[in-house]
Amino acid sequence: MIFRVNKEKKRKKDLKNLLVNFPSSSAFAESYRTLRTNLFFSLMEKNLKSIVVTSSVEAEGKTTTAANLAYTIAQTEKKVLLIDVDLRRPHLSALLGMRKKTGITGLISNVFGVSLDKGTLKDFSVKDLIQLVRLQSKTCCLDLESSDTRVAIYFERGLMKDIYWKNRPESKRLASTLIKDKLLTKKEADLALGHQQKSARRIGTLLETMGFVSKKDISKVLSVHNIEAIRAVSGITTGTFAFSSQPVDEQRPADGQEIDFNKLYMEFGSTNGFLYLDHAIDSVVEETLTPNLFFLPAGAVPPNPSEILGSFIFGFLLDQLKTRFDFIIIDAPPVMPVTDALVLTPKTDGAVFVIKSGNTDRKIIKDVLDQFEKASQPIIGTVLNRVNMKKEGYYRYYKKYYSSYYGQ
Numbered sequence: 001m002i003f004r005v006n007k008e009k010k011r012k013k014d015l016k017n018l019l020v021n022f023p024s025s026s027a028f029a030e031s032y033r034t035l036r037t038n039l040f041f042s043l044m045e046k047n048l049k050s051i052v053v054t055s056s057v058e059a060e061g062k063t064t065t066a067a068n069l070a071y072t073i074a075q076t077e078k079k080v081l082l083i084d085v086d087l088r089r090p091h092l093s094a095l096l097g098m099r100k101k102t103g104i105t106g107l108i109s110n111v112f113g114v115s116l117d118k119g120t121l122k123d124f125s126v127k128d129l130i131q132l133v134r135l136q137s138k139t140c141c142l143d144l145e146s147s148d149t150r151v152a153i154y155f156e157r158g159l160m161k162d163i164y165w166k167n168r169p170e171s172k173r174l175a176s177t178l179i180k181d182k183l184l185t186k187k188e189a190d191l192a193l194g195h196q197q198k199s200a201r202r203i204g205t206l207l208e209t210m211g212f213v214s215k216k217d218i219s220k221v222l223s224v225h226n227i228e229a230i231r232a233v234s235g236i237t238t239g240t241f242a243f244s245s246q247p248v249d250e251q252r253p254a255d256g257q258e259i260d261f262n263k264l265y266m267e268f269g270s271t272n273g274f275l276y277l278d279h280a281i282d283s284v285v286e287e288t289l290t291p292n293l294f295f296l297p298a299g300a301v302p303p304n305p306s307e308i309l310g311s312f313i314f315g316f317l318l319d320q321l322k323t324r325f326d327f328i329i330i331d332a333p334p335v336m337p338v339t340d341a342l343v344l345t346p347k348t349d350g351a352v353f354v355i356k357s358g359n360t361d362r363k364i365i366k367d368v369l370d371q372f373e374k375a376s377q378p379i380i381g382t383v384l385n386r387v388n389m390k391k392e393g394y395y396r397y398y399k400k401y402y403s404s405y406y407g408q
Helices: 009-015 027-042 062-074 091-095 104-111 126-136 174-180 186-196 203-209 215-234 261-268 276-284 305-309 312-324 340-347 362-374 392-406
Strands: 050-055 080-084 118-120 140-145 150-156 159-165 240-245 293-296 327-331 351-356 379-385
Touching: 027 062, 027 379, 050 062, 050 340, 062 080, 062 091, 062 293, 062 327, 062 351, 080 091, 080 312, 104 276, 104 305, 104 312, 126 140, 126 276, 126 312, 150 215, 159 215, 159 261, 174 186, 174 203, 174 215, 186 203, 203 215, 215 261, 276 312, 305 312, 305 340, 312 327, 312 340, 340 362, 351 362
Parallel strands: 050 327, 050 351, 080 293, 080 327, 351 379
Antiparallel strands: 118 240, 140 150, 140 240, 150 159
């Protein structure tokens, strides 16, 4: 068996078209090796890493094609992940005996959507907490405290708006730095700090308003201070965290300048990986009995499949999976009933379109291709499935071709 599946009679019938039931020398196995080769040669200039497999309507063999293609690519020693994103009718998950496994929907709703008030950094890294705020698009304040560092991070709709290093060393405070750089006198600093104690305004704003330091000089020093604050945040690996609601108008205003803290965090923030999120993702990816082949089930049927697949959260999940696997194959729903495949294709390198020979009306196929074209989404190739090779035209051509190439 390729996968860990139950040996029910009904499932045996469904499993009969998986490559595990065919010898590697069979024409069926060879056809998938040819498909694999053609896929990678079609985009030689691009490092092909992920595809969506879809069809026009149901029962065209897209799920079998996705599973067999994943199996064939895994034989090249690439680490392959097969994902079932047909969230309405997860046939692949049922076929492989993983219908009740926690999958995509459970991961997104229960894990990525977890509600946190406070806790320790034993099971969560700071990077986890910041990413969860982004995924949930929260407006809040995140207080972090270790044995030697206390920091507050302010978010608006998931985006980092400010960082306040509460116990920044005196020598690294704004006024001290400006005095050290001879841009401010001690007397001016004391006067500004006295005014700050009577108001909620930031010291940088007061220094500029009072005419002691130019906006340009304050911005120059603050750019260094913000990087130092981000590095202080990234250095916190133990301690506690607490979330609090923070209305936007009550958040600490920046010192008269627009600062992209999210960009600064990407450039100067923690290089440590996720802790909670990595464990959660790894826990839902199932091993199979085929070396290098893994499977991610769909999970429970959600009320809003299209919204889930088109969400920022699913995009994040897919990006994380791409760092773990050499190749990802996504079994998507047919295009005519729903638009899920069109939503998914931009997140991958393209789509493979499966057509059952003699089954689907040409107008329907053309309509689907037109949808991909209008959406400017690439179709890498088309698979003509279940061709009757014994029909006179096909049989005569292939018999003549193989006879002339390999000999009788």
